[in-house]
Amino acid sequence: MRRKIHIKPIAAGIISLAAAVFILPAAPAALKAMQPMIDKIVQDAAILSLSAAMPQGGLALLKERFEENNSQSSRPEQQSSQQAEHEDAQSGSEAYSPDDMQSLNEDEYTYGQSSSQQGQQGQDIPNIPKEYQAPVLEEDMSNPPSQQYIKHGGGLIKNLTKLTEAQVYSQLGKKYTLSIKDIAKPQVLIVHTHTTESYNQYDYKFYDTRNNWRSLDNNNNMAAIGAEMARVLAENGIGVIHDTTQHDNPSYNGAYDKSAVTIKKLLKENPTISVVLDVHRDAIVRDNNLLVKPLSVINGKKTSQIMIIAGCDNGSFNMSNWPVNLRFAANLQSRIAEKYPTLARPMYLTYKKYNQNLHDNSILVEVGSCGNTMEESLNSARLFAEVLSEMLISYSN
Numbered sequence: 001m002r003r004k005i006h007i008k009p010i011a012a013g014i015i016s017l018a019a020a021v022f023i024l025p026a027a028p029a030a031l032k033a034m035q036p037m038i039d040k041i042v043q044d045a046a047i048l049s050l051s052a053a054m055p056q057g058g059l060a061l062l063k064e065r066f067e068e069n070n071s072q073s074s075r076p077e078q079q080s081s082q083q084a085e086h087e088d089a090q091s092g093s094e095a096y097s098p099d100d101m102q103s104l105n106e107d108e109y110t111y112g113q114s115s116s117q118q119g120q121q122g123q124d125i126p127n128i129p130k131e132y133q134a135p136v137l138e139e140d141m142s143n144p145p146s147q148q149y150i151k152h153g154g155g156l157i158k159n160l161t162k163l164t165e166a167q168v169y170s171q172l173g174k175k176y177t178l179s180i181k182d183i184a185k186p187q188v189l190i191v192h193t194h195t196t197e198s199y200n201q202y203d204y205k206f207y208d209t210r211n212n213w214r215s216l217d218n219n220n221n222m223a224a225i226g227a228e229m230a231r232v233l234a235e236n237g238i239g240v241i242h243d244t245t246q247h248d249n250p251s252y253n254g255a256y257d258k259s260a261v262t263i264k265k266l267l268k269e270n271p272t273i274s275v276v277l278d279v280h281r282d283a284i285v286r287d288n289n290l291l292v293k294p295l296s297v298i299n300g301k302k303t304s305q306i307m308i309i310a311g312c313d314n315g316s317f318n319m320s321n322w323p324v325n326l327r328f329a330a331n332l333q334s335r336i337a338e339k340y341p342t343l344a345r346p347m348y349l350t351y352k353k354y355n356q357n358l359h360d361n362s363i364l365v366e367v368g369s370c371g372n373t374m375e376e377s378l379n380s381a382r383l384f385a386e387v388l389s390e391m392l393i394s395y396s397n
Helices: 008-023 028-033 035-052 058-072 082-087 115-121 165-172 222-235 255-269 322-339 374-394
Strands: 093-096 133-139 150-152 155-159 186-191 206-208 239-243 275-282 290-298 301-304 306-311 347-350 362-369
Touching: 150 165, 150 322, 155 165, 155 322, 165 322, 186 222, 186 255, 186 374, 222 239, 222 275, 222 374, 239 255, 255 275, 275 374, 290 362, 290 374, 301 362, 301 374, 306 322, 322 347, 322 362, 322 374, 362 374
Parallel strands: 133 290, 155 347, 186 239, 186 275, 275 362, 306 347
Antiparallel strands: 093 239, 133 206, 150 155, 290 301, 306 362
């Protein structure tokens, strides 16, 4: 199905705003009163600009996302001309130390509670025209048939490379070491290559096929998930840098090149960083537009299931550190499976780069899919960060 972009209301608002500014140059009070409308028009214009760069349809957008992932895997490093494009993206990063958490207002970290996310809180069932309805399937994806996977500790690994099972086990059998001298200094860098990825608005059996699962509001996209992870890590005494740059605004194209610039900059500024997390959300669409939400109930709460992805060098990525990343990912996967057996889907080992060549202990983390809600994914982010905290503390001197 095709998504129609409704331009007229936005254009009318912009025209009205221009007229008001022209007519009322000497009436600051009147302009102040119009500020909410001005803000809304600016936001709508930004969304319109973003939409113009998208395929015409939410499901087509999901396809574009994975095409961008595939092209990135073999793309050479970009020249410095990429820097100017990067600087145009909405950006920002925050550092969290354990001491900071004592003074932070808890409300500041209550994400995903806007009116669009309250379907799970008893709000009315969404009114979706029948022609735009497609089914949502809740599925526990944590324990598929084990013969298809490599087992490591309590976790499972899906080997999508040409490496034999014996070769993978050979790498996993090597001792994993991580030495953290001062855990309160920045140890974890959280970034989002696809920051504007967002979630389904309601916990419901149908979804709206016109949805593009994107949001420019960092309270309702992957930045909110990263912030929740950062909060939990800092509460456990671990220094964190969380970058909220919207590398995929206005387009997925080139997002990995932009996030590489961010990662390199923050690694240079924070040499104590031990772990790099690129936090995304997945998209699982089957025949007849069936949208799958990987889901578990943990501690009585609906919780999105996460998936860790470790890249493997196919000989052209210049990623000699992939075995280190694999061992880090597999150890974390095992710890998650032991503490929360249904939190994680099997880990993927695949011929992709995902900027994991830039630093040891780099992984990509998919938190739920576009079928999940923000609330379900925040629950997941907390549990994931809790296990990661325990792992890092165990390696702290």
